[in-house]
Each structure stands twice: as structure tokens, then as C-alpha cells.
Amino acid sequence: MSSVTLSASASANAARRGNVLGRRLLIISAWLVFVLFLVLPLFIVLSEALKHGFGTFFGAIFEPDAISALKLTLLAVGISVPLNLVFGVAAAWCVSKYEFRGKSILVTLIDLPFSVSPVIAGLIYVLLFGAQGFFGPWLREHDIQIIFALPGIVLATVFVTVPFVARELIPLMQEQGTQEEEAARLLGANGWQMFWHVTLPNIKWGLIYGVVLCTARAMGEFGAVSVVSGHIRGYTNTLPLHVEILYNEYNHVAAFSVASLLLLLAVFILLLKQWSESRINRLKASAGEE
């Protein structure tokens, strides 16, 4: 009997040792992948950008075409992210608080942009709004330009970033259920009060996270925007497209300088996320103490 338990505990020990080894291996390989595929490329971008010093670096960033690409990128982000914020909250609300026919189809459709290649997303809008497209003749008659102009770029950006906010919120809101909202209703809150004081505080974290992801993706989108942009320098080139153009013009230092500008924007957004997270946690903690 005792020999059996002994051997059992020995094998448990061995398993634990095996676990420790496995864990270390996993952690090391995770770090290795992280350094190899994330840190090293970022480092190369920065070092290429600064190869000829800060003068050429800032020269490339403050060049008029780069500035207009930056403006266009921020404008497209500034329009498409709020749109997706409203859509994401509304869609998540629908899916998690109500029961209706075709709900699973709606959830699948929200995910569609994740599975469709961005190039196809761009082509969809060319087929719809291009001169040869479905609405083409009507748009031409009324002198409205959608693709190869700002509206097309915004549409393409909205399409590829649709799922981010909704996808973050749906599981969160489903998990929370409808009890708190029902309680608010019973205590006499109207719909807006209920949303503002009960739902929003509950989903705040997920919402901010979704918006951050959405913003990052919107800024970096290349494929879909490339199809509908028309590549007019200084007018319809976003930052990622501008990077490609510079690279194709043998202008490597400028290309990497503008690329590192995109990188800095991304880091700034991540910091914003971190900051909002810590604020929320502090709020939560102080609420717990009361």
C-alpha cells in the first residue's frame, strides 16, 4: 500500500518538475517570439528612421505631403471611430439585452469584416460607388465623389473596424445580464438614465478597450484604403499609403521616419488605454472602500 502512495507522490513530484520545466520553456519561447517578431522590427524601424540623424527624420515628418497624410489619417479615424462606437454599443445592446429572430445571423455578420480580406472590402465600395458601379451614374450626375475621396476612405475604414467595439462589448454585456437594468427601471429610471448610470459604468472598461483597438486598426489600415484612395499625393494618401510611396521612391529614411510616426501614434494610444484603465481601477477601489 505505502509503496503505491510513495510512487504516486513521486510521480506527482516528477509531474510538477515537468510542469516547471514546461512553464519555463513556454515563457522563454513566448519572450523569444515577442522579441523576434515585435521588438526587433520596431527597433529596426526606428534605427532606419534615425540613420541620418534627427534633421532628416523631422524633415520627412514635416514635409507637406506627410503632414496632409497625417491630417487625412486623423480625420478618417476621427469620423470612423465615433461611428463605430455608436454602432458597437447599439449592436451589443441589441444582442445581449433582447431576444429576437435572426440574432445569431446578426452576430455572425458583425464578424464578417474580420474574415473578409480588406482588399475585397475596398472593391465592394468601388463596385457600389465607382463610375461603373451601382450608384455610379447617379453620383456622377449630382457631382458627388465618394470613392477616390474622403468619404470612400472613411467608408473603407469603418468597414474594416466595425467588429472591434461590438466584439468587446457583447460577451461583457451578456455576462452581466439584465438584472441591474431591470432594477433601475423598477426604481424609476428612464431609458437614458439607466444607460448612463447603470449600463455605461459596467461596460466602460470594455468600451475603452474596444475603442483603442478600433482606433489603432483604423490608423493602420492599408489594403481597403489603398483600393479606394486613388493615391493622389497630398490629397488622398493616408499615412500607411504614404509610407509605401516613399519606400517605392528609394526614399527609405523618409519611409521609416513616417512609419515611426505611425508607431508613436500607436504607442500614444496604448498609453491612453493604460491611463484610463488605471483611473477606472482607482475609481473601483475607492468605491469598494466606502
Added chain:
Amino acid sequence: MSIRRFALAALASAIFAGPVAAAETLLNVSYDPTRELYSEFNAAFNKHWQAQGNEAITIQQSHGGSGKQARAVIDGLRADVVTLALAGDIDELYKLGKLIPENWQERLPQSSTPYTSTIVFLVRKGNPEGIKDWDDLVKPGVEVITPNPKTSGGARWNFLAAWAYAQQKYGSEEKAQEFVEKLYKNVPVLDTGARGSTITFVNNQIGDVLLAWENEAFLALKEEGGDNFEIVAPSLSILAEPPVAVVDENVDKKGTRKVAEAYLNYLYSDEGQRLAAKHFYRPRNQAIAGEFAKQFPELKLVTIDKDFNGWKTAQPKFFNDGGVFDQIYQAQ
């Protein structure tokens, strides 16, 4: 709060200072290798235009694979002028979009082609594979870089130059098809445009030989220094004729016909021709071509009109769906 206000201010400034059209703008939709030429030509034209008592204009540029660019104009990119890699792509503007008349090529001198070029080989320094002529490209193990003829104009000139060589040397169309099939077996990557292929060859160091526009090959030498590459002129090549056209539908709508026509005509002026030569295009003006004669090797050149019955025949036969290129490329 301050962040919100900052974001609002940033957004507002982006909207108001954003791409607002200047007094008059002209959009030139061009193909890949002309970037450097037109950025200099646009400044020269603007000076000339103002010297004639006109207001300064803003000239916008868009570059990409020639076929892709034609497609964008047909889909509604509002080009005032197109300066593409071959007449076949501009023909599509008439055929699919009715944006220009059928006889567009008769409206400017020299079949609307103010400058020409040809196809040459760019090889690595010292020519380690010993590439001298088209036959060396079909040898097993030689990697050839050329873009996709479906999207790139330069790629179609490359294809036809190879075809012309094989047909003259081996005597029949069947032999020529076998030859280009072997050649495309040696192509590891098909980029969408000429510039993409140049970057693949020059920066990413892929391949033994790049089939390139002569101007693109010279530019690569200039940009990357002559230390790593050299140009090889084959025994026979093709006269590449990249034409230009005013897009009637768009200029009439925008009211820019006068400046658009002046812009294209200026390409034929002495200054325009010198700028073309400076950027390694062969000028049409014989006197100015003479000034730059040393720069360009003398080559035996076939032409699209005499040897292929023009693009109207060559495009469907070789490059449309089911054409020769599809047959040889799908066979692989």
C-alpha cells in the same frame, strides 16, 4: 477635459486645413516610373503657365501600375490628364468608360507619345550569370524579375520584346510561345507594377536579372549608385511608347480643358523634351535627342504598330482573359 478639447481642436484643424482645393487643380494620373519626371516637369510647367499670365495651379500626381491606374480613372478617379505606359490602357478609357473619343491618339503629335523608352536588362555588378541576350534568360536556374502583365504596362512591353526576339530568331509563333513560357517559368515573383519589381530586385536582392524600362534601369543605377548593378542592352528590343491624353469627360466637367491641353503640349516643348531626357526617357525631338545621344545605347527596336498590329490587336491576343499570357502562366 483638456484631452477632449485637444482632440476637438485637432479634428477641427484637420477639417479646415485639410485637402481643400486651391484655385485650380490638375490631376495627372500616371504610371509607376514617371514619379521623378513629373515632379520636376510640374514645377517647370507651372512657371511657364504663370509666365503666360495665368494664375498658379496645383498639380496633383497619382502613380501606380498602368493598368490599375486606367481602371481607377474608369471607376471615377477624376484625372484631367492620363500619362500611362501604353496606348492599350488609354484605349480602355474609351472602351469601358467613354471618357475620351476613339481617335484620342490622333490629337497630339507622334501618336500622342511625347517621349519613348525601351526595355533593357539590369543585372548585378560583374554580370555573374553572364547575361547578354534574351536566350540567357530562359536558361534553367536564372531568376528573372518582371511585373505582372495584367496590371503593369512595363510588363507588357517586356513580354512583347521577348516575343519579338524569339519570333525573329526561331521563325514561328509557336516557337515564340514556347520561349516566353520558358522565360516566365524563371520568374519567382510577379509584382503589380514596374517600381515594385525594381524594389524587389534592387532592395530585396531577389533575382539575377530585372527586365526594366530603360529609364527605370538608369534611375535605379543613379539612386543606388552604379556599384551594384549594370545595364545590359539586348540585341533586339521594343520601342516602348507611353502616350498621354486629356480626359475629356473630366476636364469638361471641371472646366480645366485649357490648362490640361497646355500641360500636355508643354511635354513637346524644348524644355519638356530636355526634362524627359534628363529623366532617361528618349525625347521625340530629334535635335534634343542628339544632345543626349551618348546617354542612350543604339538598339534594334521593333514597334507595336508594325510588328504587332497595334495594341488593339496585341492586347486581346496576349493579355486579356484567356490570351497567350494566361495560357502559358496557367500551364505552370
